[in-house]
Amino acid sequence: MSVFFCPTQAYLEPFALTNNAEALRALGKRCLIVTGKTSAAASGAMDDLSEVLSSIDVAYDVYDEIEPNPSIHTCHNGGQRAKDFGAEYIFGIGGGSALDAAKAIAAYAANEMEPMGIYQAPASRPLSVAAIPTTAGTGSEVNGYAILTIPELGVKRTYSSPAAFPAVAFLDPRYTVSLPYSLMVSTALDAFCHCSESYFSPKATHLTRALSVKGVDLIWCGLMELEARDLAESVRLDLLTGAMLGGMCIAHTGTGYPHPMGYNLSLYHGLPHGTACALFEGGYLHRQTAAAPDLFGSFAYLANLPDVDSIAEILEAFAGKAPVLTDEEIERYAGLIVDAKNFSNSISPVPNDVSVLSELYRSLGGTE
Numbered sequence: 001m002s003v004f005f006c007p008t009q010a011y012l013e014p015f016a017l018t019n020n021a022e023a024l025r026a027l028g029k030r031c032l033i034v035t036g037k038t039s040a041a042a043s044g045a046m047d048d049l050s051e052v053l054s055s056i057d058v059a060y061d062v063y064d065e066i067e068p069n070p071s072i073h074t075c076h077n078g079g080q081r082a083k084d085f086g087a088e089y090i091f092g093i094g095g096g097s098a099l100d101a102a103k104a105i106a107a108y109a110a111n112e113m114e115p116m117g118i119y120q121a122p123a124s125r126p127l128s129v130a131a132i133p134t135t136a137g138t139g140s141e142v143n144g145y146a147i148l149t150i151p152e153l154g155v156k157r158t159y160s161s162p163a164a165f166p167a168v169a170f171l172d173p174r175y176t177v178s179l180p181y182s183l184m185v186s187t188a189l190d191a192f193c194h195c196s197e198s199y200f201s202p203k204a205t206h207l208t209r210a211l212s213v214k215g216v217d218l219i220w221c222g223l224m225e226l227e228a229r230d231l232a233e234s235v236r237l238d239l240l241t242g243a244m245l246g247g248m249c250i251a252h253t254g255t256g257y258p259h260p261m262g263y264n265l266s267l268y269h270g271l272p273h274g275t276a277c278a279l280f281e282g283g284y285l286h287r288q289t290a291a292a293p294d295l296f297g298s299f300a301y302l303a304n305l306p307d308v309d310s311i312a313e314i315l316e317a318f319a320g321k322a323p324v325l326t327d328e329e330i331e332r333y334a335g336l337i338v339d340a341k342n343f344s345n346s347i348s349p350v351p352n353d354v355s356v357l358s359e360l361y362r363s364l365g366g367t368e
Contacts, residue, residue, distance in 0.1 A: 002205040006248050008131075008142045009168045012241060014233065016170040017045070017132065021052045023168050027128050028088025030059045032109075034078060034102040036066045040093040043134040043175040049093065061085045063105070066094065069149045069156065069267055070101040072115040079108020082127065089128040092166075095187065096138030096273065099131050100146035103164045116150075118159050131166040134175045136222075136239035137187025137274055139194060139247015141169035149267065155336050156263045165251075171244060173236035183272060185226055185318055188239055190274030192219045192315075193281050194246030197256035199299050200288045200347045208249045209299075215245035216303040223318065257350050258284050260340040261360060264333040269323040278319040279364055282312025284346070291348035322364035330361045 011020045033040070033049065040046040053060050063078045082090060082105055090109065092102025106126035107118055131141040140146075144164040149156050176184065195215040198208055219242035225235045262276030271279075289296040289308045296308060305311055325333075334357035343350040343357075350356060 002207065004205070004207050004252065005162065006142060006165070006251065007162075008166050010142055010171060010244065011169070012171040012237075012244065014172055014174055014237075016172040017048050017052055020170065021056060024052070024058065024130060025056055027130060027167060029057065030085065030087050031089045031091050031130075032078070032082040032085055032087040032105070033060055033062045033091045033093060034066060034105055035062070035064050035093040035098050036095075037064055039095060039098070039134045039178075040064070042178040043093075044178070045093050045132045045134060045172075045175045049091065049132070060091070061087070066098045066101045068097050070097050070104070071149045071151050072104070072118065073151070075101050075104035075118075075148060076108050076115040078105035082106075082109035087127065089130060089167075091130045091132075093132045093134065095133070095135040096140045096147070096190075099133060099138065099140035099166075100148065102129050102131065103140075103144070103146040103166070104148055104159055107159070107161070107164065118148075119157065125163050126161070129164070129166040131169040132175065133169070133171060133240070133243070135179060135183065135187040136176055136236065136243040137190040139191065139243050139245070139250065141166055141171065142244055142247040143251035145251070154267070156267065171240050173233050173240050176236050176240065177231075181226070181229075184231075184239075185223070186272035186274035187243070188219055188223050188226065188274065189278040189281075189315065189318055191239070191243035191246045192216060192223070193258055193274065193277045194250050194255060195219065195242070196281065196285065196299070197258065197346070198246070198249035198253040200256065200292075200295070201253035201345050202347065203253040203345070205252070208252050211245045212249050213299060213302040215242040215249065216299075216305065218242035218245070220303065220305060223314075227318075254345050255342055256284055256346045257340075257343045257360070260337040260342050261357070264336060265323060268329070268333070271323065275319050278315050279322050280360065282315050283360070283363055285311060287348045287350075288346060295347065325361055325364075330358045333361060334358045
């Protein structure tokens with residue numbers, strides 16, 4: 001049996017929020033806006049949202065404490081802020097960090113629990129979430145995942161629930177104009193990884209693969225335009241659409257091993273998430289191609305991609321040089337992620353073995 005689930009009402013167009021403000025009325029009369037320090041304001045989304053909420057008589061408070069790789073403690077504090085304000089729903093604005101945090105805050109706001117309690121099936125349904133992505137990458141606006149950092153353990157861990165899907169999302173390419181070029185590239189790489197890793201998941205279906213290849217087609221073309229410094233609204237809209245499709249896909253299939261491998265490079269070396277994942281994507285695709293050449297052939301044909309060697313070279317060029325890792329760092333990073341489920345989630349699985357994962361880090365070439 002194949003089931004596809006995406007309860008998010010997604011509006012995808014310029015002026016998506018202002019054109020569809022009525023969609024917010026059903027969520028409540030008080031909301032907590034969750035964002036980082038800069039993206040909501042810089043993109044123009046905060047000004048638009050303030051006007052819209054005022055026009056439909058919704059009171060709001062702003063929690064702008066979300067950091068990159070948001071911690072469970074920041075989100076737990078946000079949940080208390082929502083309770084204190086009496087928020088009826090949460091509105092996330094930003095990249096994947098802000099949107100993921102909004103989902104976690106919605107769960108904390110609806111439950112009395114300690115920070116780690118979010119991983120233990122919270123008893124009450126989370127508050128509803130509305131979302132505005134200001135990047136074209138994570139697809140967090142249309143899935144039920146939140147990637148959170150647990151500082152005490154030095155790891156990222158996923159909170160997931162069918163109830164965590166945003167109720168409504170407004171995808172407007174105008175809100176990505178303020179994004180620095182390097183982050184436009186990194187988020188596009190993240191979206192590419194989502195689509196390709198979903199395609200080669202054993203959980204993939206005909207429907208998720210159809211969305212994957214369309215997403216990759218849009219994202220790959222967008223990357224080529226970005227390389228030529230074409231930042232037209234049509235390019236931004238294609239990237240936003242591809243990222244949304246990637247988010248829908250991984251909601252059903254999850255991601256492959258480049259994601260947990262990349263988490264450590266983000267946490268400990270400051271690499272943007274998409275760049276960190278892309279460093280492993282060429283090797284990942286070579287591995288899938290060797291195991292299932294016909295499946296890769298269909299993927300490349302339907303998504304209008306070049307051969308796997310060319311894909312790997314282009315991804316490597318976009319991602320840039322890997323950080324230099326010591327043997328000690330490699331062993332520690334491999335140990336932190338050895339239990340991740342992502343390693344088995346591909347046509348060609350990787351053993352959950354520290355020595356194998358260490359070799360994957362060494363394959364980047366940035367070792368000393």
